[in-house]
Amino acid sequence: MAANPHVLAIVFILSVLSSQWMYAAAQNPPLFACDIDKDPTLKKFSFCDASLDIKTRVNDLVKRLTLEEKIGNLVNNATSVDRLGIPGYGWWSEALHGVSKTGPATFFSSLVPGATSFPQVILTAASFNETLFRTIGEVVSTEARAMYNMGLAGLTFWSPNVNIFRDPRWGRGQETPGEDPTLTSKYAVAFVQGLQERDDGDKKRLKVGASCKHYTAYDVDNWNGTDRYHFNAVVTKQDMEDTFQPPFKSCVLDGNVASVMCSYNEVNGKPTCGDPDLLKGVIRGKWKLNGYVSSDCDSLDVMLTSHHWEKTPEEIAADALNAGVDLNCGNSLRFHTEGAIKAGLVKESVVDRAVSNNFETLMRLGFFDGNPSKQVYGSLGPKDVCTPANQELAREAARQGIVLLKNTPRSSLPLIPTSIKSLAVIGPNANATETMIGNYAGVPCQYTTPLQGLSASVKTIYEPGCVNVTCFIVRIAEAKKVAAEADAVVLVMGSDLSIEAETIDRIDITLPGQQSFLVSQVASVSRGPVILVIMSGGGMDIQFAKDNPNVTSILWVGFPGEAGGAALADIVFGRFNPSGRLPMTWYPQSFAEKVAMTNMNMRPDLTTGHPGYTYRFYKGETVYPFGHGLSYSSHAHHLVKAPKFVSIPLEEGHVCWSSECKSLDALEHVCRNLVFEVKLRVMNVGNMEGSHIVFLFSSPPTIHDAPQKKLLDFQKVVLASRQWTTVSFKVDVCNHLSVVDEDGNKKVPLGVHVLHVGDLQHSLNLKI
Ligand SMILES: *[C@@H]1O[C@H](CO)[C@@H](O)[C@H](O)[C@H]1NC(C)=O
Ligand SMILES: *[C@@H]1O[C@H](CO)[C@@H](O)[C@H](O)[C@H]1NC(C)=O
Ligand SMILES: *[C@@H]1O[C@H](CO)[C@@H](O)[C@H](O)[C@H]1NC(C)=O
Ligand SMILES: *[C@@H]1O[C@H](CO)[C@@H](O)[C@H](O)[C@H]1NC(C)=O
Ligand SMILES: *[C@@H]1O[C@H](CO)[C@@H](O)[C@H](O)[C@H]1NC(C)=O
Ligand SMILES: *[C@@H]1O[C@H](CO)[C@@H](O)[C@H](O)[C@H]1NC(C)=O
Numbered sequence: 162m163a164a165n166p167h168v169l170a171i172v173f174i175l176s177v178l179s180s181q182w183m184y185a186a187a188q189n190p191p192l193f194a195c196d197i198d199k200d201p202t203l204k205k206f207s208f209c210d211a212s213l214d215i216k217t218r219v220n221d222l223v224k225r226l227t228l229e230e231k232i233g234n235l236v237n238n239a240t241s242v243d244r245l246g247i248p249g250y251g252w253w254s255e256a257l258h259g260v261s262k263t264g265p266a267t268f269f270s271s272l273v274p275g276a277t278s279f280p281q282v283i284l285t286a287a288s289f290n291e292t293l294f295r296t297i298g299e300v301v302s303t304e305a306r307a308m309y310n311m312g313l314a315g316l317t318f319w320s321p322n323v324n325i326f327r328d329p330r331w332g333r334g335q336e337t338p339g340e341d342p343t344l345t346s347k348y349a350v351a352f353v354q355g356l357q358e359r360d361d362g363d364k365k366r367l368k369v370g371a372s373c374k375h376y377t378a379y380d381v382d383n384w385n386g387t388d389r390y391h392f393n394a395v396v397t398k399q400d401m402e403d404t405f406q407p408p409f410k411s412c413v414l415d416g417n418v419a420s421v422m423c424s425y426n427e428v429n430g431k432p433t434c435g436d437p438d439l440l441k442g443v444i445r446g447k448w449k450l451n452g453y454v455s456s457d458c459d460s461l462d463v464m465l466t467s468h469h470w471e472k473t474p475e476e477i478a479a480d481a482l483n484a485g486v487d488l489n490c491g492n493s494l495r496f497h498t499e500g501a502i503k504a505g506l507v508k509e510s511v512v513d514r515a516v517s518n519n520f521e522t523l524m525r526l527g528f529f530d531g532n533p534s535k536q537v538y539g540s541l542g543p544k545d546v547c548t549p550a551n552q553e554l555a556r557e558a559a560r561q562g563i564v565l566l567k568n569t570p571r572s573s574l575p576l577i578p579t580s581i582k583s584l585a586v587i588g589p590n591a592n593a594t595e596t597m598i599g600n601y602a603g604v605p606c607q608y609t610t611p612l613q614g615l616s617a618s619v620k621t622i623y624e625p626g627c628v629n630v631t632c633f634i635v636r637i638a639e640a641k642k643v644a645a646e647a648d649a650v651v652l653v654m655g656s657d658l659s660i661e662a663e664t665i666d667r668i669d670i671t672l673p674g675q676q677s678f679l680v681s682q683v684a685s686v687s688r689g690p691v692i693l694v695i696m697s698g699g700g701m702d703i704q705f706a707k708d709n710p711n712v713t714s715i716l717w718v719g720f721p722g723e724a725g726g727a728a729l730a731d732i733v734f735g736r737f738n739p740s741g742r743l744p745m746t747w748y749p750q751s752f753a754e755k756v757a758m759t760n761m762n763m764r765p766d767l768t769t770g771h772p773g774y775t776y777r778f779y780k781g782e783t784v785y786p787f788g789h790g791l792s793y794s795s796h797a798h799h800l801v802k803a804p805k806f807v808s809i810p811l812e813e814g815h816v817c818w819s820s821e822c823k824s825l826d827a828l829e830h831v832c833r834n835l836v837f838e839v840k841l842r843v844m845n846v847g848n849m850e851g852s853h854i855v856f857l858f859s860s861p862p863t864i865h866d867a868p869q870k871k872l873l874d875f876q877k878v879v880l881a882s883r884q885w886t887t888v889s890f891k892v893d894v895c896n897h898l899s900v901v902d903e904d905g906n907k908k909v910p911l912g913v914h915v916l917h918v919g920d921l922q923h924s925l926n927l928k929i
Contacts, residue, residue, distance in 0.1 A: 189312030281599035284719025298355020335698025339744025398905030440485030479506030559728030575735025599720035614726030632674030700747030738851025794847025
């Protein structure tokens with residue numbers, strides 16, 4: 162095709178046209194309603210009066226709309242209502258780890274050619290730093306607002322992805338904060354608050370709107386013939402309540418997120434976007450979402466054509482609206498809502514509810530307050546995107562996340578630049594650019610590849626070793642030659658979006674193709690340290706390298722974002738002391754051969770041989786466990802204070818007064834004031850300053866099929882060499898020590914809970 166000159170000419174014309182169009186778009190003012198300067202008659206509408214409360218304005222607006230106008234505002238590409246001065250709004254923008262080019266409402270132009278591209282979320286999560294999560298959210302929303310002001314982005318961003326990274330093969334695991342509900346919940350809250358909360362403290366309004374997705378138990382993209390459009394996640398009540406739902410709950414209740422997006426899959430035989438219990442019941446009812454429920458893109462079509470949930474699109478439209486969907490990414494509701502109303506399947510009042518939730522969100526975003534240049538974020542523009550400080554934060558995030566998996570003391574990391582005359586930099590990801598930003602990325606401000614990062618400090622020799630990460634064809638002789646001549650070797654291996662991505666789950670969890678062979682061969686001829694760097698979203702079975710003494714260090718860098726190579730060099734040369742910890746278990750390849758990815762059961766099952774998932778339930782061998790990560794220092798923990806007993810006062814007449822109880826319902830009157838303190842002294846006993854993450858785990862009594870271990874809380878501290886500090890955790894008995902029983906109810910197990918911090922263990926007896 163490329164050989165045909167006519168086609169080339171057309172492609173050329175199209176690209177000229179599209180760049181002109183982009184340039185024209187760059188001149189566009191932002192979209193907003195109530196442009197009173199242009200049309201003073203709009204002043205008479207209450208919905209344009211920013212001094213009135215938002216509910217009043219929404220009611221005023223909705224009662225002026227025709228049914229057709231309402232329907233046009235149930236879809237992501239919303240229709241303008243010209244007679245009321247309301248332009249068509251594009252709801253679909255994304256900002257998973259920087260303003261993204263995924264989603265039709267955002268684009269880059271000559272005016273804003275790129276935005277800061279932070280590490281893919283799984284690496285940022287490895288920093289276990291809530292301040293960092295929030296700060297990234299703040300920077301992303303500032304750049305987003307700046308792009309909105311240039312007419313280049315919307316105000317509603319469908320991020321973050323807070324699904325639990327249950328199975329190592331999942332191609333979208335990279336987008337998530339990992340496998341642990343506590344970490345994922347904290348990430349969700351901090352990132353959402355960073356995105357949404359305004360500097361002026363106006364809690365009623367939003368800087369930008371976030372969305373927590375994909376609700377819920379969405380965890381399979383495309384594996385062994387099952388794709389997400391046909392997948393029915395069979396989930397127990399127990400797993401639902403103690404694994405899949407907690408991040409969404411925190412996101413809504415604590416993060417006050419503006420939106421939740423329902424997923425493609427079914428849960429227990431019902432498509433999530435048509436399930437009134439999940440949407441109206443839980444999100445709107447129990448958690449009181451202050452915002453809109455969106456469908457995933459085209460997921461109403463998926464309900465019809467893949468799940469065959471109903472026979473007609475009108476029935477699907479009615480089901481979705483009745484279940485609690487307010488906004489449809491796609492066009493199903495545009496085309497089939499009127500028919501559904503005429504057929505009596507859904508009431509117009511339900512459409513009013515939906516469209517009110519949508520407009521309320523836009524009002525909270527200032528969309529109906531007139532010209533944004535006169536509002537709080539009105540002065541943001543291209544100068545506020547890709548600033549040196551923002552780009553430095555991208556580098557800092559990667560440094561904080563990178564995990565030192567293995568290090569042979571003295572002979573390996575950190576390298577001293579002055580003692581390295583030449584460094585061999587080998588591997589298919591050694592000079593990676595786009596690979597570093599993973600999926601849901603934008604256009605980065607610039608890239609610093611691993612090779613570029615390392616070359617800034619020492620002389621390097623580069624050899625890709627494989628054509629690409631697939632690594633069918635391997636250049637062993639060339640790689641060995643450069644390795645043998647160098648004082649040290651850095652091998653940058655791993656995956657990219659051709660191996661793990663949306664719609665691509667892995668089959669194997671070893672390094673792709675002949676990568677492992679290349680690593681071993683290179684390691685066998687190297688004279689000095691051999692540093693293996695794994696660039697990937699999910700964990701890899703690299704047991705061979707862990708066991709090979711010739712591989713002296715191993716680093717995991719996730720997909721480290723635009724500044725990944727600079728951050729890697731900071732760690733390799735000891736300018737930054739690594740402190741990242743794995744946010745997910747690294748399983749052996751045998752796991753992938755034994756376990757069906759479609760098995761959603763978190764808990765092991767002896768009868769089927771299912772080994773269970775994540776550090777909370779899986780008892781088998783790991784390559785590296787959840788929470789693993791070394792530093793150039795070591796740290797000592799001393800317990801200063803923790804109770805041996807905690808008594809739960811019971812009301813007279815409680816059933817457990819007279820009979821033996823193994824657990825109590827975590828009800829409000831039982832839980833009141835049941836908080837105690839765990840205090841520790843933590844010391845950096847190494848020679849280098851750095852951060853250290855203190856994890857507080859507990860192992861509950863073995864009732865209700867409880868997790869073997871669970872993360873209660875974590876804190877991160879910076880410590881100079883020989884410095885110590887006190888770390889204190891407030892443990893809330895009902896929130897932290899409770900477990901979920903087989904019916905999905907929260908219970909406080911009585912008996913011995915073992916608390917773990919580092920190597921310390923402390924038994925605590927919970928009694929009546
Ligand atoms: C959005 O809808 C309008 C009509 O309301 C249509 O002209 C336009 O092509 C649509 N855009 C996209 C990206 O679907
Ligand atoms: C490394 O990648 C950068 C960015 O794509 C490119 O400019 C440079 O030429 C590459 N270096 C080598 C040695 O291939
Ligand atoms: C990787 O290289 C092989 C040739 O060795 C090629 O067939 C394959 O398409 C490439 N994969 C990607 C994702 O570029
Ligand atoms: C390590 O390297 C030496 C040669 O330097 C080689 O003999 C040995 O087999 C290597 N070990 C492994 C496990 O590959
Ligand atoms: C993959 O699907 C095939 C055909 O349905 C089935 O026989 C096989 O057991 C599946 N593989 C795993 C690991 O479950
Ligand atoms: C957490 O991240 C922030 C923002 O980058 C940083 O200033 C702080 O030092 C980090 N905290 C620790 C303990 O490393």
